[in-house]
Amino acid sequence: MTFRLDVIWRELPQFVHGLGNTVWLCAVSMALSLGLGVLFVVPLMSRRPYVRQAARAVVDAGRCVPFLLLTYLVYYALPSLGLSLDKWTAALITLVAYNTAYMAEILRAAWAHLPPGQTEAARAFGYTGTALFRRIILPQVLIAVGPVVGNQLIQLIKDSAFLSIITVPELTYAANSVQSFYFVPFESFLVATLLYWALCGGVEYLVRRGERLAAVVRRGHGH
Amino acid sequence: MLKWSTLLDLLHGAGITVAVSSLAIIAGVPLGLLLAIARTGGARPVRWLGAVYASFVRAAPVVTFTMLIFFGLPALGVSLDPLPAAVIALSLNTAAFNSEIWRAAIVDFPRGQLEAAQAVGMTRRLAFRRIVFPQIWRASLPALVNEMTLLIKASPAIAIIGVVDLTRKARQIAATTYEPLPPFVAAAILYGLALALLVAAARTVERHVRRRYVTL
Numbered sequence: 315m316t317f318r319l320d321v322i323w324r325e326l327p328q329f330v331h332g333l334g335n336t337v338w339l340c341a342v343s344m345a346l347s348l349g350l351g352v353l354f355v356v357p358l359m360s361r362r363p364y365v366r367q368a369a370r371a372v373v374d375a376g377r378c379v380p381f382l383l384l385t386y387l388v389y390y391a392l393p394s395l396g397l398s399l400d401k402w403t404a405a406l407i408t409l410v411a412y413n414t415a416y417m418a419e420i421l422r423a424a425w426a427h428l429p430p431g432q433t434e435a436a437r438a439f440g441y442t443g444t445a446l447f448r449r450i451i452l453p454q455v456l457i458a459v460g461p462v463v464g465n466q467l468i469q470l471i472k473d474s475a476f477l478s479i480i481t482v483p484e485l486t487y488a489a490n491s492v493q494s495f496y497f498v499p500f501e502s503f504l505v506a507t508l509l510y511w512a513l514c515g516g517v518e519y520l521v522r523r524g525e526r527l528a529a530v531v532r533r534g535h536g537h
Numbered sequence: 538m539l540k541w542s543t544l545l546d547l548l549h550g551a552g553i554t555v556a557v558s559s560l561a562i563i564a565g566v567p568l569g570l571l572l573a574i575a576r577t578g579g580a581r582p583v584r585w586l587g588a589v590y591a592s593f594v595r596a597a598p599v600v601t602f603t604m605l606i607f608f609g610l611p612a613l614g615v616s617l618d619p620l621p622a623a624v625i626a627l628s629l630n631t632a633a634f635n636s637e638i639w640r641a642a643i644v645d646f647p648r649g650q651l652e653a654a655q656a657v658g659m660t661r662r663l664a665f666r667r668i669v670f671p672q673i674w675r676a677s678l679p680a681l682v683n684e685m686t687l688l689i690k691a692s693p694a695i696a697i698i699g700v701v702d703l704t705r706k707a708r709q710i711a712a713t714t715y716e717p718l719p720p721f722v723a724a725a726i727l728y729g730l731a732l733a734l735l736v737a738a739a740r741t742v743e744r745h746v747r748r749r750y751v752t753l
Contacts, residue, residue, distance in 0.1 A: 375729065378690075378729040378732050378733075379725045379728060379729075380689075380692070380693045380704060381690070381693075382693035382694070382696070382704050383704050383707070383721060383724055386707070386708055386711070386717070386721055387721045387725070390708070391718045391721050391722075393717075394716065394718055395718070468596070471598075472596075472597070472598040472599070475598030475601050476598075476693070476694070479600075479696075486600055486601045486604075489601065489604075490604065493608060498612075499605075499612055500608075500610075500612040503602075504605060504609065507597045507598075507602065507605060510596050510597055510601065511593055511596040511597070514596040515596070
């Protein structure tokens with residue numbers, strides 16, 4: 315067997331295009347679900363047990379559904395309820411809905427493990443409710459959560475490969491269309507996998523850089 | 538609503554999901570241990586190869602990896618049917634994640650015990666079997682079970698090479714009945730049940746282990 319690098323080289327723009335779509339889909343979804351997760355973490359940490367339990371049930375159920383099944387639900391089942399979506403919107407909704415369940419849980423865990431001192435001090439200074447959450451709790455949670463969000467982003471990037479099944483032209487879809495056109499399956503999927511590897515490596519690198527920055531912020535230079 | 542015959546059909550798909558995932562777990566857990574042993578105790582090139590394998594496979598989406606195995610290996614002269622290809626792909630995938638779990642347990646293992654084993658004349662192999670392994674499997678169990686749940690959730694990837702698992706079966710039923718909501722919701726419930734059963738079984742084993750042994 316010969317390794318058909320020439321084909322891969324010729325079709326490189328397709329791979330790059332697919333990689334670009336994977337990157338922006340995952341980046342936008344991660345940003346959106348981080349925001350939604352912040353909204354969702356409030357009922358998860360509510361002092362009223364029934365609110366907390368209801369939120370808990372929703373998050374747990376969300377984390378049980380495989381990504382592909384959720385994609386099918388959004389892309390094929392929502393139209394039967396009268397909500398037809400094109401594949402891009404369906405892809406984004408699936409990524410965000412799926413990821414938000416995980417993000418809410420990640421944020422909750424970080425909040426629950428926050429040292430109580432700062433919150434108590436803030437309460438003593440008269441901070442309550444939204445101000446307490448926005449000014450004191452949330453910034454600490456967001457700093458603490460960095461590396462876990464990085465891992466979750468890698469998970470999201472890998473799950474996004476399922477979107478090729480509803481023909482979203484992301485990286486795996488590009489690899490599949492190149493392989494079926496030229497019949498170079500091994501080369502094509504190997505290159506795609508290497509690109510995922512590089513992408514995940516890049517995320518890990520950024521997380522490590524971010525961690526160093528967070529360490530500086532935590533030390534609180536000058537105070 | 539779902540008819541009984543349709544539900545039975547769906548359960549058949551669930552059976553395939555459970556069977557393929559179970560085979561992958563049965564192969565992937567010991568394979569991960571071998572990989573971890575190679576990565577911690579092997580010669581330098583073996584360690585390096587193990588590390589590259591684990592890093593590469595852990596970064597690969599399961600769908601892409603499954604297609605690499607099923608469509609790519611025949612180009613190298615190894616032809617596979619969809620079902621064995623699915624089992625192999627999931628086994629190789631979960632083995633990479635399991636090797637990380639085993640490796641962490643091996644690296645964290647208290648050195649003193651190994652030195653004591655050496656002092657009483659145990660070979661490294663015997664010490665591993667009698668001293669190390671009985672302790673690291675108990676320490677690794679929760680993480681291994683967590684990886685099993687992730688594997689079950691990633692298993693719909695095998696549908697792309699034509700294995701009719703639970704997700705693909707639900708999709709087929711949706712396509713033939715023009716009523717997509719019931720089969721998809723039923724499939725989601727079945728996945729939830731499978732994961733809940735697995736987690737409950739793991740909790741029982743963990744409780745039993747805690748009662749029986751003093752853990753690390």
